[in-house]
Amino acid sequence: MSNETQIRGVLDELTAAAKSKDLDRLMRCYARDVVEFDVMPPLQSDFEKTRSNWKMCFDMTEGPVGYDLSKATIIADDELAMAYGLSHFVADDKKDHKHNDFWIRFTAGFKKVDGTWKIVHEHDSFPIDMETNKPRMDLKPS
Amino acid sequence: MSNETQIRGVLDELTAAAKSKDLDRLMRCYARDVVEFDVMPPLQSDFEKTRSNWKMCFDMTEGPVGYDLSKATIIADDELAMAYGLSHFVADDKKDHKHNDFWIRFTAGFKKVDGTWKIVHEHDSFPIDMETNKPRMDLKPS
Numbered sequence: 317m318s319n320e321t322q323i324r325g326v327l328d329e330l331t332a333a334a335k336s337k338d339l340d341r342l343m344r345c346y347a348r349d350v351v352e353f354d355v356m357p358p359l360q361s362d363f364e365k366t367r368s369n370w371k372m373c374f375d376m377t378e379g380p381v382g383y384d385l386s387k388a389t390i391i392a393d394d395e396l397a398m399a400y401g402l403s404h405f406v407a408d409d410k411k412d413h414k415h416n417d418f419w420i421r422f423t424a425g426f427k428k429v430d431g432t433w434k435i436v437h438e439h440d441s442f443p444i445d446m447e448t449n450k451p452r453m454d455l456k457p458s
Numbered sequence: 459m460s461n462e463t464q465i466r467g468v469l470d471e472l473t474a475a476a477k478s479k480d481l482d483r484l485m486r487c488y489a490r491d492v493v494e495f496d497v498m499p500p501l502q503s504d505f506e507k508t509r510s511n512w513k514m515c516f517d518m519t520e521g522p523v524g525y526d527l528s529k530a531t532i533i534a535d536d537e538l539a540m541a542y543g544l545s546h547f548v549a550d551d552k553k554d555h556k557h558n559d560f561w562i563r564f565t566a567g568f569k570k571v572d573g574t575w576k577i578v579h580e581h582d583s584f585p586i587d588m589e590t591n592k593p594r595m596d597l598k599p600s
Contacts (some may be wrong), residue, residue: 353563357585393535421495441583
């Protein structure tokens, strides 16, 4: 199996784990020393904080979390790989039943850990409108 | 020269070009097909939009643009490399003379183009406080 196909497999695994809200399965995609730049503060998160952010996401939403990374671009070398693209996040708030439908900028770096590709770095964000000082969570890919 | 040292050289070049507001020198760090996720909208920018965003940054500020990437982590394979970390952005607004001093989450991917490392992907962002719906531009590394 090519490295690119293996990375696609990790992204599919992330998506499937988010859909079934399986936190342990999801966190097996990450290296123990992952450096995460999440949508939410702090500036950077470690493995445990990444886990607790995902847990909060699962707890705050009702039903499956749609997290589509199928359109991500993948570049793979022998020991290092990257994926980046717009991830489509779809989930319903438990509290007010609001339907969330966002496009989040997603970047990830992967290294082989004991022969298996793991996410060593992830960066997720919304762009900021500098005039209103607010995130643009309404933008869709053109 | 190791690949890691060469990538460090590209980051130093970016920093030097920002400091001297040399747009052509800065854009030579980027591949023509770069995909940029900038702090500002849109969701993603191409080479020309990346150039115009940097031009706007240079035009809106007085004096040099401090853009320190010296603490970035670098991972380099033979044909693909990544850098990520907190970039320290310091510049004065031309309009109201406000002193900006931000820490921005920075991620970049590099590929060798005709033997020279170029940025093929960059992702810059601030985290969003979901309760206030505002970016946290005040956070510093702990």
